[in-house]
Amino acid sequence: MSRATVHVMRHGQVFNPDGLLYGRLPGFGLSPLGHEMAQRMADHFDGYALTHLRSSPLLRARETIAPTAARHSHLDLVIDDRLLEAENIFEGRVFGPGNKALRDPRMFWHMRNPLLPSWGEPYKQIAARMLAALGDAAEAAGEGGQALVVSHQLPIFIARRAVEGKPFVHDPRKRQTTLASLTTFEFEDGRPVGVSYREVVRDLLPKGSGRRFRVGT
Numbered sequence: 612m613s614r615a616t617v618h619v620m621r622h623g624q625v626f627n628p629d630g631l632l633y634g635r636l637p638g639f640g641l642s643p644l645g646h647e648m649a650q651r652m653a654d655h656f657d658g659y660a661l662t663h664l665r666s667s668p669l670l671r672a673r674e675t676i677a678p679t680a681a682r683h684s685h686l687d688l689v690i691d692d693r694l695l696e697a698e699n700i701f702e703g704r705v706f707g708p709g710n711k712a713l714r715d716p717r718m719f720w721h722m723r724n725p726l727l728p729s730w731g732e733p734y735k736q737i738a739a740r741m742l743a744a745l746g747d748a749a750e751a752a753g754e755g756g757q758a759l760v761v762s763h764q765l766p767i768f769i770a771r772r773a774v775e776g777k778p779f780v781h782d783p784r785k786r787q788t789t790l791a792s793l794t795t796f797e798f799e800d801g802r803p804v805g806v807s808y809r810e811v812v813r814d815l816l817p818k819g820s821g822r823r824f825r826v827g828t
């Protein structure tokens with residue numbers, strides 16, 4: 612039986628003073644705190660025999676994995692579009708206090724069906740591309756290997772729900788995907804068979820970030 616472990620890290624805090632839903636927009640690198648998170652995670656992975664590195668192409672993801680990649684310079688970093696943030700009709704909008712963009716009457720049509728969801732990329736599509744990317748990472752890691760992958764909040768959480776056999780529809784305030792958190796997938800014979808979750812840099816999380824859904828972090 613072939614086994615591999617894929618650690619999926621969410622990117623660190625982003626510099627986004629305007630509270631924009633940046634989605635897949637270019638730019639939007641890490642804040643100073645985000646860089647500190649990335650460095651702390653690199654320290655954490657010093658104790659791991661990583662065999663594969665993979666990242667979303669977005670700047671915040673690449674900046675998050677960079678310190679770890681520098682310490683594992685014998686490994687090539689694979690950039691994988693399947694790890695991108697989910698598409699979202701609200702991309703580029705400022706939500707403001709109370710997420711007021713959701714109360715704009717012009718946006719009501721896009722919120723008509725939370726089961727898909729109608730405002731963005733279908734959950735099933737997110738799950739399919741993420742699990743394909745993670746499966747390739749597990750294969751590249753090799754027998755008994757460990758891969759580190761950096762992606763984004765919703766794609767990571769949807770991949771986890773898929774493996775756990777839970778419905779994709781959920782309350783975003785209850786996602787377990789804090790900044791720089793790790794969602795670890797265990798693979799056997801190319802199939803995900805288990806998942807676990809850790810917050811290694813919990814002490815660096817902004818106050819209240821684990822209890823409330825916030826746009827633009």
